[in-house]
Each structure stands twice: as C-alpha cells, then as structure tokens.
Amino acid sequence: PLNHGLGSASLIAHSLYQKYEMKVPDYRQESDWKKMGLEVSRQMLNYWDLKSSQYYFKPVYDLLKQKLLMRPILHADETYYTVLESKTIKTYYWVFLSGKHDQYGITLYHHDPSRSCKVALNFLGNYPGYLHCDMWQAYEQLPKATLVGCWAHVRRKFHEAVPQQASEKSLAQKGLNYCNRMFYLEQTWENLSKQERYQLRQAKLKPLMQEFFNWCEKNKITVLPGSKLGRAINYTLKHQATFEHVLLDGNLELSNNKAERAVKSLVMGRKNWLFSQSFEGATASGFILSLIETAKRNGLDPEKYLNYLLQKLPNEEILDSETLEAYLPWQEKIQINCK
Numbered sequence: 413p414l415n416h417g418l419g420s421a422s423l424i425a426h427s428l429y430q431k432y433e434m435k436v437p438d439y440r441q442e443s444d445w446k447k448m449g450l451e452v453s454r455q456m457l458n459y460w461d462l463k464s465s466q467y468y469f470k471p472v473y474d475l476l477k478q479k480l481l482m483r484p485i486l487h488a489d490e491t492y493y494t495v496l497e498s499k500t501i502k503t504y505y506w507v508f509l510s511g512k513h514d515q516y517g518i519t520l521y522h523h524d525p526s527r528s529c530k531v532a533l534n535f536l537g538n539y540p541g542y543l544h545c546d547m548w549q550a551y552e553q554l555p556k557a558t559l560v561g562c563w564a565h566v567r568r569k570f571h572e573a574v575p576q577q578a579s580e581k582s583l584a585q586k587g588l589n590y591c592n593r594m595f596y597l598e599q600t601w602e603n604l605s606k607q608e609r610y611q612l613r614q615a616k617l618k619p620l621m622q623e624f625f626n627w628c629e630k631n632k633i634t635v636l637p638g639s640k641l642g643r644a645i646n647y648t649l650k651h652q653a654t655f656e657h658v659l660l661d662g663n664l665e666l667s668n669n670k671a672e673r674a675v676k677s678l679v680m681g682r683k684n685w686l687f688s689q690s691f692e693g694a695t696a697s698g699f700i701l702s703l704i705e706t707a708k709r710n711g712l713d714p715e716k717y718l719n720y721l722l723q724k725l726p727n728e729e730i731l732d733s734e735t736l737e738a739y740l741p742w743q744e745k746i747q748i749n750c751k
Contacts, residue, residue, distance in 0.1 A: 413722040414463050418452070421722035424460045427452075429715035431461075432700050437685040458693065465696035468721055471731040472739060473520065473699045476706060479740070480518045481536070485511035485663055487544040488536075488551065489671035490527060491679060494687040495694050498525060503691075505698060506531060507674045511544075513606070513663040516742060517709030519674050521698035523691070529553035542661060544668040547651050561654035564667035567591035569644035583631055584641045590624040598666045610662030618659055625652055677705060707750070710741035716750040717741065 413421055430436040436444075438454035445452040480486070487509050492502040504527045509519040524531045529550040536543070536554055543557040551559055570591060573584035597617055601609045628645045635642045648655070658664045678701060688694040700718075707717040721739060728735050739746065 413468065413726050414460065417460075418456070419460050422719050424464055424722055425715050425719035427457055427460060428464070428700055428718055429704075431457075431685065432681060432697070432704050433714055435681045435684040458689075461700065462693060462696050464722065465699045468725045468731070469696075469699040469703055472721065472736055473702055475733050475736045475740070476518050476702065477520060478733070479516060480508060480510060480520060481539055483510045483514055483516065483518070484541045485514065485544070485661070486536075486539070486541060487511065487668055487671035487674075488532070489546065489668065489675050490548070491675045493523065493678075493682065493694060495525075495689075495691055496687055497690050500525060503694065504531075505675075505678055505694075506535065507671055507678070508535065509671060509674055511542075511663060512665060512670060517706065519705040519709060520702045521678065521705075523694040523698045525691070542657070542664055544665060544671065546668060547647075547654070558657055558660070559654050560657045560664055560668075561651050562668035563591060563594060563655060563658070564669055564672075566644070566648050566655065567595070569640070569647055573640035573644050583635065584644070587624075587628070587641070587644065590620070590627065594620060594624075595666060606662035608662070613659050613662070621656060621659075625649065674705060677701065707741050710747075712741055712746070712750040717746070720746070720750050 413419065413424060419427075427441060430441055431438065438457045441457060442452060442454045488507065490504050490506045493505050494501075495503045503523065503525045506522045506524060507519065508522065510516055522531070522535055527548075527550065529552075532550045532554060536557065538556050539554065540556040541558070542560050543551060543554065544560045544562065545551045546562055546565055551557070567588065570584055570587040574588060575582060575584070594617060597612075597620070601612055604612070625648070628648050632642075632645050632649065635645060637643070637646060658666055681701075688697060703718065703721075704714040707714040724739070725731060737743075741747075741750075
C-alpha cells in the first residue's frame with residue numbers, strides 16, 4: 413500500500429488492529445515485533461497509521477459521512493483528548509453514529525481542537541433528522557435537527573441524589589423509580605415493530621412521563637435548588653420538551669447510551685496510548701477507529717476489513733464515491749470476504 417516501505421497490507425492491518433481494537437500502544441508493539449525478529453520502530457508504525465489514513469481511509473470515511481447524514485436518526489457525544497502540539501490542554505473527539513434500528517451501521521469519530529457549537533454545525537450542517545444527545549449547548553445551535561434527550565442522564569441524576577440510607581419513601585428514590593419504570597417498559601418493547609412500539613409509547617409511556625413531570629413540578633418548591641435532588645428536578649423540567657421527543661417516532665431510544673458506548677472504545681485506547689503527537693495523527697486515529705467500529709457494527713472482522721481495503725484500494729485508478737461504494741461494509745462482496 414505504501415511505496416518503498418516494509419509494510420504489507422496484512423502487516424499494517426494487524427498493527428492497526430492491535431492498536432485501535434486491542435489498545436496496544438506503539439512502543440509495546442515495537443518491542444513485540446523485535447522479539448519476533450522484525451525491526452519495526454514506533455516511528456514506522458506511526459507513519460503507517462498516518463499515510464494509510466490519508467491515502468485510503470479518509471476517502472472511505474468521507475463517503476460514510478455522506479451516508480450518515482442521510483440517516484433519519486443519529487446519536488452524538490464527545491470526549492476530551494490530548495495532542496502534544498496543541499496550544500490548549502484538551503482537544504476533543506466527537507462521535508456521530510446511526511441509530512440502533514438503522515439498516516446501515518455507521519460510527520464516525522471526528523477530532524477537533526474545540527468543543528464549541530461550530531464543530532457540530534460544521535459536521536452536521538442542516539441535518540434535518542432526529543439527534544440523540546446530552547444537553548450540551550452545542551447541539552442546540554443546529555438549525556433543523558430535532559434533539560432527543562437522554563433519559564439515562566435523568567435517571568443518573570436522581571440515582572446520585574438518593575441518600576445512602578434512603579427508604580422507598582424518599583423523594584429522590586421516588587423520582588428514580590419513575591425513571592426505572594420507563595426503562596422497564598422500553599425493555600419489554602425492544603423486539604416489537606416500530607409501529608407497535610410507537611402505539612404502546614402513546615398508550616403507556618406518555619402518561620407515565622406526564623405523571624413524572626407533574627411530580628417534579630409539585631416537588632420543585634419543596635426542595636433546595638442547590639441540592640442534588642434540586643438539580644435533578646430542575647434539569648428534568650428545563651429540558652422537558654426535549655425529553656418528550658422520544659415519543660415522536662417508534663425507532664427513537666430512551667437513552668443515548670449507544671453513543672456513550674462508542675466513546676468508551678476511544679477512552680479505553682486513550683488510557684493506553686495516552687496522547688497523539690500531532691493534529692494529523694489524532695485525525696488519522698479518528699478515521700481508523702471509524703472504520704473499525706463501523707466494520708464491527710456490520711458483522712465484519714475489522715482486521716480483515718482493513719486488510720482488504722489496503723490490498724484493493726491501491727489498485728484503483730481513482731478513489732471517488734462511485735468506486736468506493738463497492739467497499740462499504742454492508743456490500744455483499746465485503747460481507748463475503750471480511751467476515
């Protein structure tokens with residue numbers, strides 16, 4: 413894949429799989445290769461990451477992004493990162509992915525120096541569908557997206573407000589019980605069709621939500637606003653309309669846990685390789701992680717998929733959308749060769 417270099421497609425794919433899926437940092441890979449008799453330096457491994465991403469993975473990533481922005485339901489989240497060349501202490505990875513019930517499983521990682529609304533606007537633009545997210549203000553600036561609040565955040569806040577020696581009669585416990593009842597209902601409807609789920613939500617979940625919001629409104633005046641319970645109630649009422657949006661479509665979810673699990677894959681890696689030297693390296697890591705996680709969502713072996721791309725793409729005359737369409741993870745030929 414890379415001229416005048418030691419790295420074959422399978423060797424590069426294996427090193428990428430080790431780093432981004434198994435979370436083995438470059439210096440440990442360097443030591444392991446040396447033990448097996450192959451002098452592969454960490455600088456060479458970094459070079460493979462960067463150039464493979466620039467030449468081959470970025471065009472696939474860009475096409476996946478086009479596909480993602482056409483999906484009716486998305487999830488989004490973000491987490492901090494460290495880049496040594498950055499002037500700020502933290503940079504950020506943003507994660508955007510298609511919904512649970514979508515026929516195309518796509519997960520994309522976007523690295524940016526900032527966590528401001530400009531990043532969400534630049535990436536999502538005039539995206540007109542539903543966006544599952546937390547209540548980070550950047551998402552509120554999107555002009556056409558319908559935000560869907562995460563009930564797992566609400567439940568977490570009430571859980572944190574429950575005293576250690578709490579009884580079932582404590583207010584925080586009652587609020588938590590409301591949330592648990594909602595999640596229990598959703599769990600029982602998990603395998604139903606979109607329309608069946610929508611109808612049951614209107615019949616059972618909607619009244620329960622309204623009862624919960626009325627309960628919050630009633631107890632708001634009796635709880636100290638600065639207490640954990642007070643903050644939980646205020647948070648719930650402040651974003652009530654956004655939390656109710658889950659009722660609009662049967663394929664929407666009660667929580668944004670899908671995005672948080674996608675973030676966790678990056679966080680686990682961050683604990684091992686700690687940082688990137690440059691913005692280019694962090695961006696390349698985002699491309700590689702995106703292809704690995706998207707491959708996994710489509711039932712592929714991510715190492716086989718990377719290997720396949722690195723074998724085939726160098727032989728294509730031009731990597732335009734029409735050519736790359738055949739290399740997307742859900743295509744029949746990819747499913748046959750990369751399982």
